[in-house]
Amino acid sequence: MRNLLVLGGGTAGTMVANKLYKKLDRKEWTITIIDKDDEHIYQPGLLLMPFGVYSPEELIKSRRHFIPKGVEFIQSAIEKIVPELNQVFLVGGRAIDYDQLVIATGTTPRADQTPGMSDPKVWKKSVFDFFTFEGSLALRDALANWEGGRLVVHITEMPIKCPVAPLEFAFLADAYFTERKMREKVTISYVTPLEGAFTKPTCSRALGGMLSDRNIILEPDFMLEHIDPEQKIMVSMDEREIPFDLLVTVPLNMGDDLIARSDMGDELNYVPVDKTTFLSKKYSNIFALGDASDIPASKAGSVAHFAVDIFAENFMQHISGQPMTGKFDGHANCFIESGAGKGLLIDFNYETEPLPGMFPIPVVGPFPLLKESRLNHLGKLAFRWIYWNLLLKGRWIPISDQMSMAGKHRAFEEKQNGEKKEVDHYAHH
Amino acid sequence: MPTIEIAGKDIDVNEEGFLTKYDQWDEAIAKVLAEQIGVEMTDEHWKIVNFLRSDFKSAGETATSRRVQVVGGFPIKEQFVLFPKKPAKKMAYIAGLPKPKGCV
Numbered sequence: 001m002r003n004l005l006v007l008g009g010g011t012a013g014t015m016v017a018n019k020l021y022k023k024l025d026r027k028e029w030t031i032t033i034i035d036k037d038d039e040h041i042y043q044p045g046l047l048l049m050p051f052g053v054y055s056p057e058e059l060i061k062s063r064r065h066f067i068p069k070g071v072e073f074i075q076s077a078i079e080k081i082v083p084e085l086n087q088v089f090l091v092g093g094r095a096i097d098y099d100q101l102v103i104a105t106g107t108t109p110r111a112d113q114t115p116g117m118s119d120p121k122v123w124k125k126s127v128f129d130f131f132t133f134e135g136s137l138a139l140r141d142a143l144a145n146w147e148g149g150r151l152v153v154h155i156t157e158m159p160i161k162c163p164v165a166p167l168e169f170a171f172l173a174d175a176y177f178t179e180r181k182m183r184e185k186v187t188i189s190y191v192t193p194l195e196g197a198f199t200k201p202t203c204s205r206a207l208g209g210m211l212s213d214r215n216i217i218l219e220p221d222f223m224l225e226h227i228d229p230e231q232k233i234m235v236s237m238d239e240r241e242i243p244f245d246l247l248v249t250v251p252l253n254m255g256d257d258l259i260a261r262s263d264m265g266d267e268l269n270y271v272p273v274d275k276t277t278f279l280s281k282k283y284s285n286i287f288a289l290g291d292a293s294d295i296p297a298s299k300a301g302s303v304a305h306f307a308v309d310i311f312a313e314n315f316m317q318h319i320s321g322q323p324m325t326g327k328f329d330g331h332a333n334c335f336i337e338s339g340a341g342k343g344l345l346i347d348f349n350y351e352t353e354p355l356p357g358m359f360p361i362p363v364v365g366p367f368p369l370l371k372e373s374r375l376n377h378l379g380k381l382a383f384r385w386i387y388w389n390l391l392l393k394g395r396w397i398p399i400s401d402q403m404s405m406a407g408k409h410r411a412f413e414e415k416q417n418g419e420k421k422e423v424d425h426y427a428h429h
Numbered sequence: 430m431p432t433i434e435i436a437g438k439d440i441d442v443n444e445e446g447f448l449t450k451y452d453q454w455d456e457a458i459a460k461v462l463a464e465q466i467g468v469e470m471t472d473e474h475w476k477i478v479n480f481l482r483s484d485f486k487s488a489g490e491t492a493t494s495r496r497v498q499v500v501g502g503f504p505i506k507e508q509f510v511l512f513p514k515k516p517a518k519k520m521a522y523i524a525g526l527p528k529p530k531g532c533v
Contacts, residue, residue, distance in 0.1 A: 157495065159530075195515070221515055223494070225506060237509040267499035272488075296490070296530040 002029050002319075005088060005098035007078060007258075009035035009063040011043070011392070012290025012304040013104035018394035019312035021068040031071045032096060034088070038063050038075055040392075042384055043301065046130055047165050047337070050139040051176050058384070059133070066392045078105075081262040083283045100285050100319065103264075103271055105256040107161060107291035107299050109135075113252040114156060116227035126232060127247045130169065131161050139248065143176065148185030149245030152234070155192045156224050156252045159268075161291065162300045163199050164346070166190070166250055167207055168337040173248075174214040175339025191219040191234070191242060200353035203346060206370050210338060253299065255292055270294035275350070276327040278311055279318075287311065297330045297350065305391060306331040309401035312394075331403040333359075335380035343376035345369055349403040358407040366407060435461050447522055451485070454525030463523045474511055474523075477503050481524040491521045491529040 004020060006013045017033050024031070045059040067073050077091040081103070087095045109129050111118040117127060128142060129135040153170040160166075170190050177183040190197070190211055196204035197211055197218060211218050223237040227247075234242045255269030264271055264282075271288035272281045275295040280286040288294075289311060290304040297303045307328050314324035330350030337343050345367045346354035358366040367376055389395075430449060432439050436457040441449045448454055459478060463470050470478075480501040484492045494517045498505050508516035517529050 158493075195518075223505065223509070237506050238513065267496045 002099040003097060004029060004031045004100045004102070005096060006031065006033040006102045006104060007081075007088065008104035008106055008290070008292070009033050009040065009067065009073070010104060010106050010290065011301045012106075012292075012308055013102065014040070014063070014066045014392045015305065015308040015394055016102050016104065016289060016311065017067050017071050018392065019308060020315060021071055022394065023312060023316055026070065032074060032098075033067060033071055034074045034076060034078060034090070034096070035063055036075070036077045040066060041133055042387060043131070043161070044380075044387075045384060046133065046136040047162075047168055048172075049136045050130055050143055050169075051172050052140065052144075054384075056133070056137060061388065066388075078258050079261070081258070081264060083262075083264070083286060086285070098285075100315070101283075101287070103259070103286065103288040103292050104290045105258060105292045107253045107255055107270075109161075109251040110254050111249075111251040113254070114224055114226065116229050117249070117251060119227070119229035121229040122227065122232065122247075126245065127227065127249060129249055129251055131165070131250060142246065143173075146246060148177075148182055150187050150189070150243060152189045152191055152242060152244040152247045152249075154190075154222075154224070154234070154247060154249040155194070156250060157193055158199070159299055160250045160253050162334065163298055164207075164334055164336045166192075166248075167197060167211075169248060170211065170216050171214065171339040172337055174216060178340075187217070188215070189217040189219055189242065191222045193221065193223045195220050200348065202356075203348075203354040203370065206356075207336075210372075214339075259292070266294050268294075275330070277314055277324045278307060278328070279324070287315075295328075295330070298332050298334075300332055300334060301387070302333045303331070306333075306401040308394075329402055331401060333399060335376055335383065337377065337380060338372050341377050342372045342374055343378075343380050344372055345376045345379065347403060347408075352403060352405070352408075355408040357409040360404075360407050369408065443527075445528075447527055448525035449527075451525065454482070458525065459523050462525070466519055466522060468512060468519060468523065470523075471511075473507075477501065477508065477511065477520055478524045481520055481526060485524075485526050491524075491526040493517060493529045496529075 006016055017031055021031055040061050040063045042059045045054045048054055064073055079089045079091045081088050086098055089095050109131050124138045128139040130139050153166050155166050170188055173188055177186045197208040198204040225235050225237045227234055232244055255265055259265035259269040259271060266272055271293050273288050273293045278287045278289050278293055289307055291299040310326040310328045314326045317324050333347045335343050335345055345359055347359055348354040354370055356370040359369050360366045367379060430441055432441055440453050443449050460470055481492055494505050494508055497503050512519035521528050
């Protein structure tokens, strides 16, 4: 018997277990999955919970519920990976052997990495993160009781989980305070280390316009050095200062400390992999999927989803000694909440930035791209159902893992090619 | 992709003026690139630029400001003093490398 060991039962790890449980010969392979707890969090919901869209119970389910019965689930913290022995050591000393290892231990916001940020005088009192369950919940209560002042929405450093989420937070805050008839008591600033509102130019212009339309002040090129918890001031590396009353930050994101303990990561504890196959650059039986790898894509569920689709096919070739023929193109696809019941949709990959147009989804589509609409907001809400019921369990959903140019507006010739390509895609499914 | 002449050589650059071929770079070119963005090269500047060049060769990607701090040992704060306002972008530009992925 050979063992496929999956570290992490989040979005990527759970999808891997489901996909490969169906594909692997059960007489030859066992699958084991390890996570430190049994709480699977619907992470896109953490953005909306502070505004009262979801209750806490709607966002957490048991990890076991989404893992096939024939897959062994071990609930334990992990001490170390020892690639030379093909073993993973649990806290307490038990060793688990593997033939193939998938690292899907994700990324975590680390407020402790910026001086002053996690100071008890301000942390979860006037400084909040929203990409942890506890942070999101604390922020919900803080917003509900806030009487106004200077709200600063902030990104510490790239890469982060879902680069559009902090923008959405700013849009939603504008709508939230407008609805509560206190918008005039609140100034909203958007502070980013990037040159503009987003990582890619066309999108950055469109989203930057949406910020100014909402009277949200954009502060680009701001690299945070420390927070002064006494005076509630953010100070940048080049000594610019931004005062705040309520700071909603995305702290520095880092891969799990397990990766550092195992000496397998880069400077942010991400595992270096080939960006098209996710195979470790160092070990031929170790892959890193989802947020745990160093691929230059968003740390987002949609990336993990498209990546796992390609990985599952590749893995079957890999274990039979063949070259992996599937190549991930960096495809990401996100609904962006813009407030007041509207949203945008963007679709892009390593090479192609998000473009305006229409996104074809069979049966329910097309959805407008890079443009506000009610339909995109409904798409975002519907996605929670899709996530729990189809996506994690590895069931087919009608979006291709490779990005298509269909419906996107760029040059006329490319659109023609794109349309032809799209027909091939769906015919293939 | 456009070609421009720097220090008597034809150089391939992208639409933002970043060099696209690693091997076309030399120190004379770096000096001209630095001048264009108002940076006067000192020993400290060269140390960082040389780190970026060698790190790119082994890692295959342009180092981010954090990597220059953690792996290269040059604090981010110092990078802001030497390459004001946008150090990651300016360091990569002078070193003849693509923009680092953090600001792509």
